Amino acid sequence: MNKPEEQTSEQSQSFLRWFRVAIVIGLVVFLGNSIFQNATTADADRPFKLGLDLAGGSHLVYVADTTGVDPQEVPELMNVLRDVIERRVNIFGVSEPIVQVESSSFVSENPTERLVVELPGVTDVSDAVAEIGRTPLLEFKLFSEELASEQEALSGLTTLASTSTTTVDEAGNLNIDSEVVVDTEERLPFVDTGLTGRYLETARMEFAGSNSGQLSNEPIISVKFTPEGSDLFTEITRENVGKQLGIFLDGELISAPVINEPITGGTAIISGSFGLEEARSLAQNLSFGALPLPIELQSTQTIGASLGAEVLEHGIKAGVFGLSLVIMFMLLWYRLPGLVASISLLAYVTIMLGLFQWIPVTLTAAGLAGFVISLGMAVDANVLVFERMKEEYRNGATSREAATVGFSRAWSAIRDGNITSLLSAIILFWFGTSLVKGFALVFGMGILVSMFSALVITRTFLIALPEIRQGDGTLLAKLFNNGLNSGRKVTSTDKINS
Amino acid sequence: MLSSIIIVSVLGLNLGIDFTGGSLTEVVYDTVPEKEQVENTLTEAGFVGFSVRESVDDAGREAYIIRTKDLTEEERGTINEAVLGIGEAGEVTRFTSIGPVIGQELRDKAGWAIFGVVSIIVLYVAFAFAGIGTPISSWVYGGTTILVLIHDVLVPTALMSILGFALGLEVDVLFVMAILAVLGYSVNDTIVVFDRVRENLKANRTEHKTQSTEAGIIKEEVTYTLNKPYEEIVGSAVQETLARSINTSITTMVTLLALFFIGGSLTQAFSLVLLAGVLAGTYSSICIASPLVVTYAAWKRKREDEILNN
Numbered sequence: 001m002n003k004p005e006e007q008t009s010e011q012s013q014s015f016l017r018w019f020r021v022a023i024v025i026g027l028v029v030f031l032g033n034s035i036f037q038n039a040t041t042a043d044a045d046r047p048f049k050l051g052l053d054l055a056g057g058s059h060l061v062y063v064a065d066t067t068g069v070d071p072q073e074v075p076e077l078m079n080v081l082r083d084v085i086e087r088r089v090n091i092f093g094v095s096e097p098i099v100q101v102e103s104s105s106f107v108s109e110n111p112t113e114r115l116v117v118e119l120p121g122v123t124d125v126s127d128a129v130a131e132i133g134r135t136p137l138l139e140f141k142l143f144s145e146e147l148a149s150e151q152e153a154l155s156g157l158t159t160l161a162s163t164s165t166t167t168v169d170e171a172g173n174l175n176i177d178s179e180v181v182v183d184t185e186e187r188l189p190f191v192d193t194g195l196t197g198r199y200l201e202t203a204r205m206e207f208a209g210s211n212s213g214q215l216s217n218e219p220i221i222s223v224k225f226t227p228e229g230s231d232l233f234t235e236i237t238r239e240n241v242g243k244q245l246g247i248f249l250d251g252e253l254i255s256a257p258v259i260n261e262p263i264t265g266g267t268a269i270i271s272g273s274f275g276l277e278e279a280r281s282l283a284q285n286l287s288f289g290a291l292p293l294p295i296e297l298q299s300t301q302t303i304g305a306s307l308g309a310e311v312l313e314h315g316i317k318a319g320v321f322g323l324s325l326v327i328m329f330m331l332l333w334y335r336l337p338g339l340v341a342s343i344s345l346l347a348y349v350t351i352m353l354g355l356f357q358w359i360p361v362t363l364t365a366a367g368l369a370g371f372v373i374s375l376g377m378a379v380d381a382n383v384l385v386f387e388r389m390k391e392e393y394r395n396g397a398t399s400r401e402a403a404t405v406g407f408s409r410a411w412s413a414i415r416d417g418n419i420t421s422l423l424s425a426i427i428l429f430w431f432g433t434s435l436v437k438g439f440a441l442v443f444g445m446g447i448l449v450s451m452f453s454a455l456v457i458t459r460t461f462l463i464a465l466p467e468i469r470q471g472d473g474t475l476l477a478k479l480f481n482n483g484l485n486s487g488r489k490v491t492s493t494d495k496i497n498s
Numbered sequence: 499m500l501s502s503i504i505i506v507s508v509l510g511l512n513l514g515i516d517f518t519g520g521s522l523t524e525v526v527y528d529t530v531p532e533k534e535q536v537e538n539t540l541t542e543a544g545f546v547g548f549s550v551r552e553s554v555d556d557a558g559r560e561a562y563i564i565r566t567k568d569l570t571e572e573e574r575g576t577i578n579e580a581v582l583g584i585g586e587a588g589e590v591t592r593f594t595s596i597g598p599v600i601g602q603e604l605r606d607k608a609g610w611a612i613f614g615v616v617s618i619i620v621l622y623v624a625f626a627f628a629g630i631g632t633p634i635s636s637w638v639y640g641g642t643t644i645l646v647l648i649h650d651v652l653v654p655t656a657l658m659s660i661l662g663f664a665l666g667l668e669v670d671v672l673f674v675m676a677i678l679a680v681l682g683y684s685v686n687d688t689i690v691v692f693d694r695v696r697e698n699l700k701a702n703r704t705e706h707k708t709q710s711t712e713a714g715i716i717k718e719e720v721t722y723t724l725n726k727p728y729e730e731i732v733g734s735a736v737q738e739t740l741a742r743s744i745n746t747s748i749t750t751m752v753t754l755l756a757l758f759f760i761g762g763s764l765t766q767a768f769s770l771v772l773l774a775g776v777l778a779g780t781y782s783s784i785c786i787a788s789p790l791v792v793t794y795a796a797w798k799r800k801r802e803d804e805i806l807n808n
Binding site for chain 1: 524568569570571574575589590591592593594595596597599600607611614615618619622623626671672674675678679681682683685686689690693694696697738739741742745746748749750751752753754755756757759760761762764765768769772
């Protein structure tokens with residue numbers, strides 16, 4: 001009696017099933033296209049990020065000497081150190097350098113703090129090493145009138161000497177004079193005070209009047225010394241009121257403020273007619289005048305760009321080849337369900353590649369290898385389900401019933417197997433060095449995405465297929481039968497036995 | 499398994515500079531100089547205790563791989579100058595120097611990572627199979643999984659040991675990753691079989707409920723008896739999962755073979771180790787894990803009988 005209604009509901013259900021399939025296909029194609037665009041466009045927002053072993057470049061590991069430093073201060077100091085090195089590397093003009101702090105984990109006997117510097121594209125590290133290892137020297141020096149007048153006298157000699165040299169070429173005395181001339185040109189009339197960047201705690205840019213409530217926008221530099229440095233600074237300023245205190249960075253005079261009064265309390269204000277930018281950079285230079293911790297180069301790794309490109313090319317080839325082999329196997333063995341599994345494997349590849357771009361995951365040779373292998377393992381959930389379906393189907397269930405039961409029966413195995421693998425991936429990620437981390441990330445993502453592709457995509461497709469029974473004569477049914485019976489004829493005695 | 503242990507303990511493993519510290523320089527030439535010439539140049543430059551090995555890079559060009567202790571920046575420069583001064587169109591394509599401290603730490607980390615993975619697996623298996631109860635406790639499944647894992651790791655390690663002995667192949671970080679991937683694969687394989695055992699046990703047991711009242715509290719005790727011998731249940735579980743085990747190892751192995759033959763030299767040893775591991779994993783989940791639980795169950799029953807008889 002209700003036949004027409006049943007038919008329409010059956011029709012709309014079937015429509016709904018195919019609609020889901022269309023959505024899945026549409027999403028995968030869309031994702032695939034955007035990945036392709038990102039990978040092939042030169043200035044894409046999210047290109048694939050290649051690790052140093054694929055792109056070529058240098059990987060430097062520095063170890064920081066933390067002896068004599070309060071362990072609680074170490075993380076803070078390491079962060080400052082990272083900022084300094086990052087700045088220096090940036091000056092060097094490397095595109096997308098990575099500078100990160102790496103602590104040796106608790107399993108190590110002697111905990112050490114490291115700084116990992118990655119320079120993509122740089123294969124001759126000597127310049128970079130020199131730039132990173134540079135220790136800018138911050139010095140406070142006092143202006144000395146004696147020295148100034150002495151130098152003035154010497155500069156008088158300069159003209160004398162230079163004229164002398166033109167007339168008497170080989171006179172030994174004059175040669176010595178000319179050396180002095182060179183010397184005065186380099187050295188400014190300042191004398192050492194013993195106060196260096198070693199005694200500096202912080203330097204900040206502030207605005208004059210921000211503390212006293214006066215309206216003034218003149219940028220000033222607020223310097224804070226360590227207790228030791230504070231004592232030294234007090235002493236220097238007490239004895240030299242009215243004199244100029246020269247601040248030198250790497251031997252270059254950057255500022256020479258006048259000491260107005262003895263300064264106690266360990267903080268000093270450097271005022272001058274600074275511009276905003278000038279003040280900011282001065283504060284930074286002062287803060288980073290010296291590295292907070294001494295560092296030593298512990299390991300270097302350089303990979304030529306051509307070698308990296310070859311590794312990448314081979315990896316991609318192996319991936320494409322492996323993928324085709326797996327698809328071929330699935331099609332031969334499972335026929336129609338195999339086709340479904342292949343589609344969901346392609347979806348797996350697409351989603352993984354999309355994640356690589358979006359997270360982004362830095363791809364290394366190991367990560368690439370892991371991904372290629374995961375192609376073979378990703379179909380495992382499909383295989384589990386198909387084997388279960390096979391049993392149900394042989395026992396006389398229709399294709400759709402078999403699929404539903406197959407999924408629910410295989411679920412516990414899929415769940416337990418994947419959770420243990422996922423736990424392994426998490427531990428790997430937790431323990432590992434950067435190289436192992438990349439592999440663990442690919443491994444873990446592969447597990448989650450393969451579960452998704454089997455449980456959602458394969459399922460959607462299998463359920464959307466028209467109902468098939470054993471013995472149906474259609475082509476589709478034959479393909480389905482072939483796959484799930486794998487050459488075994490179902491006879492009536494078989495049915496009775498099972 | 500025993501032979502694997504013997505192989506590893508006799509031949510040992512050829513630890514690479516990742517673990518021991520040291521340096522590796524790969525220099526590629528259009529026209530290679532004689533090996534002796536390279537060695538002489540290095541000796542002249544003041545290096546001692548180095549080794550020079552002939553090699554071919556991925557593009558088929560002839561190359562030398564030079565190993566020394568870990569090098570400072572200046573020493574690196576000296577080596578570069580020395581090897582580029584000879585031969586034609588020399589190019590240093592790879593340089594690695596690893597301090598001994600990092601090497602030691604990596605070794606520790608690798609050990610801890612493997613230990614951590616194994617412990618978490620046994621805990622999870624014991625937890626996931628809790629309530630399986632009859633006739634053996636879920637911890638036995640967990641313990642068996644561990645034994646199987648040890649087997650699966652030993653086989654590729656022994657292979658690596660042989661390769662190290664015969665071809666000078668070195669154990670590097672990639673090897674550790676391969677081992678960890680083998681762990682993941684193997685446990686998955688074993689769990690699939692045990693999952694089927696669990697399901698078959700549930701389908702083939704009869705529940706007995708006994709109620710007793712003790713001091714006003716009603717206690718309910720549930721015990722199970724199996725309708726079929728345990729061996730038979732395990733046996734059919736193995737049979738039912740056989741097709742899946744074989745198919746998954748085939749798909750995994752074809753990708754590994756692709757990686758081995760066309761994936762380039764860097765990951766060749768890696769894929770070989772994995773191949774051995776996957777083979778061992780498939781074999782062990784079928785032929786080791788199940789007999790072990792059956793043997794244990796038989797032993798336990800025998801002991802219980804003895805206790806009853808006494």
